[in-house]
Amino acid sequence: MEAPAAGALAGLKVLDLSRVLAAPWATQILGDLGAEVLKVEQPGRGDDTRLWGPPFLEDGSARPDAAYFFCANRNKRSLAIDFARPEGAALVRRLAAEADVLVENFRTGGLAKYGLDAPALRAANPRLIYVSVTGFGQTGPYAQRGGYDFLIQGMSGLMSVTGRPDGEEGAGPMKVGLPVSDLFTGLYAAVSILAALNHRAATGEGQHVDVALLDSQVALLVNQAMNFLVGGASPRRLGNAHPNVVPYRDFATSDDYILVACGSDGQFRALCTLLGRDDLAADPRFASNAGRQRDRRVLEVELARAIAPWRAAELIAAMEAAGVPGGPINTIEQVLESPQLAAREMLRVMRRDDGTPVTVIGFPGKLPASPASYRLAPPRLGQDTRAVLSALGLGDDEIERLRQDGVIALAGAAERGPTA
Incomplete structure (x- = not known):
């Protein structure tokens, strides 16, 4: 119709x-x-x-x-x-x-x-x-x-x-x-x-x-307010990191910054395999999101080292092929001119x-x-x-x-x- x-x-x-x-x-x-x-x-x-x-x-x-x-x-x-x-x-x-x-x-x-x-x-x-x-x-x-x-x-x-x-x-x-x-x-x-x-x-x-x-x-404080109402601790500034999900932030490649947004354990394991760091996926500290959040500083340092040698466009393409959510940090001009x-x-x-x-x-x-x-x-x-x-x-x-x-x-x- x-x-x-x-x-x-x-x-x-x-x-x-x-x-x-x-x-x-x-x-x-x-x-x-x-x-x-x-x-x-x-x-x-x-x-x-x-x-x-x-x-x-x-x-x-x-x-x-x-x-x-x-x-x-x-x-x-x-x-x-x-x-x-x-x-x-x-x-x-x-x-x-x-x-x-x-x-x-x-x-x-x-x-x-x-x-x-x-x-x-x-x-x-x-x-x-x-x-x-x-x-x-x-x-x-x-x-x-x-x-x-x-x-x-x-x-x-x-x-x-x-x-x-x-x-x-x-x-x-x-x-x-x-x-x-x-x-x-x-x-x-x-x-x-x-x-x-x-x-x-x-x-x-x-x-x-x-x-x-x-x-x-x-x-619209959504999860941040609920984190306080349930957990009792006042949320704090984390820059581009996520208060609940890890890894979920920006990382520096050899030529630009990219975003990594792993919302599940499976996506995290796929990222580790892509980066040649299956040892991180096998580490009991990082097996669940709760553990990754607790030890986020240790994990994010290791991920940053593995990501740094890549070129941004190549890593984003590899992540897409591996089913790992990620993407660039576009300028306003770039997104307005995007084919999507x-x-x-x-x-x-x-x-x-x-x-x-x-x-x-x-x-x-x-x-x-x-x-x-x-x-x-x-x-x-x-x-x-x-x-x-x-x-x-x-x-x-x-x-x-x-x-x-x-x-x-x-x-x-x-x-x-x-x-x-």
């Missing part, structure tokens, strides 16, 4: 009042899966990430958008509305009355002064799924604090287990090279929205979904409404019956304001008055002049 082009979430209306990354990541997921996403931005400025450059997408405009903006804002339409103004807030309330989902990431209680809080909007639209993404949630002693990815990586304990161990050169806590706390939170928000939609389908009622960066990152990503169609070229091309990284899930789609390139600020407000019932004269009053902005309005 031919897959429908509309996507699994076609017909779902999402009002996106968020900016930066965590919540926009969630709404982009919904958009990729077919939802209509209306992104409300501040006139004249827009989402903060439009300015987070260089690099910027050079398109000939006076203020091009930063590359950062493009990672989380495809399949969205941009409305430039100042909802700090009463007329602007009224427009957002009208949009919310027709929405299935509203996503915001203002500080707890920050939208109440505009009449855009969950109780107000859900009173007018009980089916609305109102999603608040904050640093610390709607409750608790930290609820009023602002939360940013870097702070959450530190406060959650993630940085305490990331970085070189004490005693080594360069030791100390280290953040992950990507804003993972934001991204994890966006994923949890998207999953929560889908659960709330299923609940609404059964009951007819919406709800206020509360998603916090700290909660999400703590949930090409085969998986993970890079997609989209064109903005002015024709400017932009390459984006695609949605990773492959859904044969309801695939992700790439309908709308990340929009220019306010490019859809007129079309959406017209569909809402506003006439051209009213739209022009709102523009002249500074309540809304239209992409290119300054160049076009007043609407006839």
